[in-house]
Amino acid sequence: MKIAFIYDSVYPWVKGGAENRVYQLAKRLVLRGHEVHWYGMGCWWTAENHEDIEFEGIHLHGVCKPIELYSNGKRSIKEAIYFALKLFSPLMKERFDVVECQGFPFFPCFTAKIHAILGRSTLFITLHEVWGDYWYEYLGKLGIFGKIVEKLTLYLTDRIITVSEKTNRDLQAIRLLDGNVIPNGINLKEINFIKKSDKKSDVIFVGRLIKEKNVDLLVKAIDLVRKELPEIKCLIVGDGPERENLEKMVLDRNLSTNIEFTGFLGNHDDLISYMKSSKVFVLPSTREGFGIVVLEANACELPVVVVKHKMNAACDLINNGKNGFVVEPSDKDMAAKIIRGIKDKEKMKPHCVDFASQYDWDDIVGLLEKHYEKSLNRL
Template sequence: MRIVYIYDAVYPFIKGGVERRVYEIGKRLAKKHDVYWFGLNWGEGSPDGIEFYGVGRWKNLYKNGKRSIGEAIYFALKLLLKFKGKYDIVDCQQFPYFPCFSAKFHSMIRDIPLVITWHEVWNEYWKEYLGNLAIFGLQVERKMSKITENNISVSRLTQRRLYSIGVHSEVIPNGIDFKRIQNVSKKDEEYDIIFVGRLIREKNVDLLLKAVRMVREDIPDLKVLIIGEGPEKERLVKLASILDLSDNVKFLGFLKDHDEVISYLKSSKVFVLPSKREGFGIVVLEANASGLPVITLDYPMNASKELIIHGYNGFVSSPTPDHLAKYIEISLSNRKKFRRNCTKNARRYDWNIIAKLTEKFYERVLSKR
């Protein structure tokens, strides 16, 4: 097959969950198929085994902590003008919406089946994200949901939300490189609690800090590591100081080397992901593969809670500091019990398995022609 992926952000220049999925699946399929990627130019070179086409340049994906609408429109227009080549199938990532319409145009005029991979369905979240312009975002999402019958959801939550607007999809989750994680060595310095993620409001790290203050009453020398950058960092550092946690909490910043992130996970005891909204949560699986139980929160738009079997490989907590603190203490006192369960759960999501599921999905789409 000649497979083409469409997504503006390109791994390894940008290291988010969507671009990581395209990269990991694409490089595995490239061993048997011809794989291409249309995106924006972020640096020199191409992802492993994938032929890359950059259709333009843009400085920042984010503006004021949110995805730039201007960038999304720019990429869609550039894609419309510069898409080229003959392919058997096109897989366009659903976000940031506008490029999917460009992909649909080329799919129609070139008679190529179009697949949309859905990472989230926002529905009512548009009100929080765009305020008075929410109806615009909602209409774009609804119209885009009808452009193909070939839809992949990365989580059951996304599948259910698509079904609620009349769209059928097949779940093919994100994954991890299980073997590579096992080969990474841990750091010398140990931490009790670790968080990895972008420091934005929806990650809800302030609730974690409030829970940490409660846990510290029983564990005075508690050590917490927060890895990541974002517009909330300054506020969170101040909050840690106000809560008298400066000696307990370390803000490490963004790490370019992903193996170093894994190394810090392996040197920690519990991973906490307090997000209000997650399209999947690859880092949950990476933490499990590193032997860590994961605690996440019971929010309606948090798909990462689907990766947790409560009491087996972690906990799904009520979104309050006291409940989160309770599960942190339980996890810290039962590390050996969780370790085997966590690695067993994570093994099921190896990227090699996910790539094969994706390949079979493409073959079924082509067989319908």
């Protein structure tokens, strides 16, 4: 098959969940004999060279110069429209069996729909999240526009892929269509090859330091855990606009000997190495489209603590008491489960590894390939 992925930011120049998913699946489809293209912003461009390149067998097409993805902490509408308009001309030059768009930020899906209407491809859309009424919380009164554009996007094709059961349920709440669930995954071989770090900890968090990650809840929980385990050591790995507030919070609570901020780690192997030297992973987010870090932590033999919330798909990855715990958004509940996770880690380890092994990218790419073939044969 001749396959094109469409997503504005391109891995490894931009490292996020959606970028990683496209990269992991695209390179494996190449190994299975397919011709794979990726249309994105020219993240690899230099001042002298704006040419398309081949990266690990994937044909990368830069449709425009890279511009900021975020404006005032939110995904830029200007960037999404700009990319969708710039995508039109280069995409129309080619025919594909499959064009797969990542659903958000929506506008490129409409460009791809025109390509499909003209008979030049079959359109698939992958949904990482469906927000529905959450748009009002995100944008206030302007959320109505986000909600409308999202709904229109969900009707562009019947060939919709969802990355989690939660996203599938949210899709069905808006449109009576059963999306094909093809989850995100992890590279078990790479994880198993990485050695433990010398930097040991009891609790670890990895992620962007933004409000939605609720890392302040983790800080409060560690303050409570310290009463029972005075030597508790927590690593907060990542960076972001909330870091300064969180560091002040740690100082105000006299937690500097218990909580350490490592900053952003550019090497993903270092993240895995740090996880392997910890005991419990905490993901205090209230909103996750999937939660790959849950699988990575489980693969590193760590039980995971996640927060119960209607927008948190990571809850679906937890078998309570087996590979982790789903807690109420309360520092007391989180602290109690952190302590239990530390004490029960050895007992929970086999369940963690068994669960993570179900989500290897090498298996997931087979699901995607079969879905493409099945959908195309129905035409």
